[in-house]
Amino acid sequence: MRRFAIVSGFVVMLLVAWELASESGRWSPVLFPSVLSVARYLWGAMLDGTLSEAIRVTMQRLLVGYAIGVAIGLPLGVLTSSSQILEDTIGSLALGLQTLPSVCWVPFAVLWFGQTEGAMLFVVVMGTVWSVIIATNHGARTIPPIYARAARTMGSRGIHLWTMVMLPASLPFLVSGMKQGWAFAWRSLMAAEIFVTILTGFGLGQLLHYGRELNAMDQVIGAMVVIVLIGLLADRILFAPWERFLHRRWGTNVR
Amino acid sequence: MLDQVTNPSTSAPVATATSKLVVEGVSKWFRTPRATIHALDNVSMQVAAGEVVCVVGPSGCGKSSLLDIIAGLSKPDAGHVLADGLPVTGPGRQRLVVFQEPSLFPWLNVFGNVMFGLRLCPELSNGERREIAHQYLALVGLEKFEGAHVHELSGGMKQRVALARALAPDPQVLLMDEPFGALDAMTREHLYDDIQRIWSDSRKTVVFVTHNMREAACLGDRVLLMSKAPGRIVQHFEIPLPRPRSIYDVELIGHAGRVADALRGTIGGGVTE
Numbered sequence A: 001m002r003r004f005a006i007v008s009g010f011v012v013m014l015l016v017a018w019e020l021a022s023e024s025g026r027w028s029p030v031l032f033p034s035v036l037s038v039a040r041y042l043w044g045a046m047l048d049g050t051l052s053e054a055i056r057v058t059m060q061r062l063l064v065g066y067a068i069g070v071a072i073g074l075p076l077g078v079l080t081s082s083s084q085i086l087e088d089t090i091g092s093l094a095l096g097l098q099t100l101p102s103v104c105w106v107p108f109a110v111l112w113f114g115q116t117e118g119a120m121l122f123v124v125v126m127g128t129v130w131s132v133i134i135a136t137n138h139g140a141r142t143i144p145p146i147y148a149r150a151a152r153t154m155g156s157r158g159i160h161l162w163t164m165v166m167l168p169a170s171l172p173f174l175v176s177g178m179k180q181g182w183a184f185a186w187r188s189l190m191a192a193e194i195f196v197t198i199l200t201g202f203g204l205g206q207l208l209h210y211g212r213e214l215n216a217m218d219q220v221i222g223a224m225v226v227i228v229l230i231g232l233l234a235d236r237i238l239f240a241p242w243e244r245f246l247h248r249r250w251g252t253n254v255r
Numbered sequence B: 001m002l003d004q005v006t007n008p009s010t011s012a013p014v015a016t017a018t019s020k021l022v023v024e025g026v027s028k029w030f031r032t033p034r035a036t037i038h039a040l041d042n043v044s045m046q047v048a049a050g051e052v053v054c055v056v057g058p059s060g061c062g063k064s065s066l067l068d069i070i071a072g073l074s075k076p077d078a079g080h081v082l083a084d085g086l087p088v089t090g091p092g093r094q095r096l097v098v099f100q101e102p103s104l105f106p107w108l109n110v111f112g113n114v115m116f117g118l119r120l121c122p123e124l125s126n127g128e129r130r131e132i133a134h135q136y137l138a139l140v141g142l143e144k145f146e147g148a149h150v151h152e153l154s155g156g157m158k159q160r161v162a163l164a165r166a167l168a169p170d171p172q173v174l175l176m177d178e179p180f181g182a183l184d185a186m187t188r189e190h191l192y193d194d195i196q197r198i199w200s201d202s203r204k205t206v207v208f209v210t211h212n213m214r215e216a217a218c219l220g221d222r223v224l225l226m227s228k229a230p231g232r233i234v235q236h237f238e239i240p241l242p243r244p245r246s247i248y249d250v251e252l253i254g255h256a257g258r259v260a261d262a263l264r265g266t267i268g269g270g271v272t273e
Helices: A002-023 A035-047 A050-082 A084-098 A102-113 A117-141 A145-153 A158-169 A171-195 A204-213 A217-250 B002-006 B063-071 B110-119 B126-139 B155-167 B185-202 B213-219 B250-270
Strands: B019-031 B036-048 B052-056 B078-083 B095-098 B173-177 B205-210 B222-226 B233-238
Touching: A002 A035, A035 A050, A035 A217, A050 A084, A050 A117, A050 A171, A050 A204, A050 A217, A084 A117, A102 A117, A102 A171, A117 A171, A145 A158, A145 B095, A158 A171, A171 A204, A171 A217, A204 A217, B019 B063, B019 B205, B036 B063, B036 B078, B036 B205, B036 B233, B052 B063, B052 B213, B063 B095, B063 B173, B063 B205, B095 B155, B110 B126, B110 B155, B126 B155, B155 B185, B185 B213, B205 B213, B213 B250, B222 B250, B233 B250
Parallel strands: B052 B205, B052 B222, B095 B173, B173 B205
Antiparallel strands: B019 B036, B019 B078, B222 B233
């Protein structure tokens, strides 16, 4: 409760400072809109449905792309951890492509898929999959071998060994890998939405983009605020419970 | 040297037919990029059903490698291991291991760890599994900690859970790889009492690897002494003391001293390679 009060106090302080700065009149209200005008924009966009539609479109792209990225990345990461040849080939490919900023996939995706949802998904998947492979590979390799040895003496082998021992043993690394994949997916989707206008859906990035086109700073800042809030919420909802679980069981301080 | 070991009075009464475990001519080499290390050299031993055999030797003499091979976790380069007259080809739950390193699964609580091995026993119902898990946790004195997480336990408690986990599926052979090596002396002495009580109840066949002479003399019916690498079994000692034994018992200390003297002879260059 006390922490909550401190956090809300901090946020209120930021907003007040912002409001005071914009009211001081030193900067043009076109470039530095007040808190109230941004709030008015957000309220209006929510009422006429543009904001909720943009959030829906963005979240759908993000979740589908992320799910595909994880579904490809997890097994590949496990495979690279179990074979030196795959580590040297797929592993180093992943390492190389992970250093490529995901926005660099956008021209490629547009040429291949045109201005379609496919291009969006492709960019998100490329943003996610490599970091998930690397994190899973690393995780599976750093599991203490004693767990598998102990389990094997008790008669665990094959699928049982993988699902009941190796998978839970690598949870700390999987969670951090999936969290990293999520961050990459989120960033690459925003880049793709800002760069690519597509007619099938109007996401948060596009909202941001048109804010710039229309010189509507309240829309630009409003979209940014929403993007930050979604990022924070996703972290709380998707990853915080896992991290709490790991903290309780492993006794490690994940926070 | 070897003949002297394998034939005399100590192993004669233990006829092969009744031996629970037979290790015959086992050798093991480890190949690293730099060198090939000869870990075990033609090791033979027999363990009768219900017997507790302690294997002692200087560190790096291949004791743990020997235990790994008996467990079926690694394969010997020469020789073989028979359990109940059948060759050991891989790990099996008739031979469970208590390791020196903490080997409990942190994603499971104490009860879940003991249940892990029991879940791999298809002949048991779930109710029976839970009942057995409760029973063995009570046996090691941890019935109040069933819901605890592994990291909340002390080192001694962790090894008690590991012991309960190994005992619960009712293996015929228990392999213990310096299980108390990382514990403080007071905790160890407690465990000696507990473990003797548990063994006298269950009459398991036990191979216990240690580098602690008094531990070996306290727990073993026999003590086998290994030379430094390449590991060979160089001497047998009978410990004909009544149980339960105290490690402060004068006679027991005498036995431990004999083993220690022999070990010093071994290390002091008595055995050439």
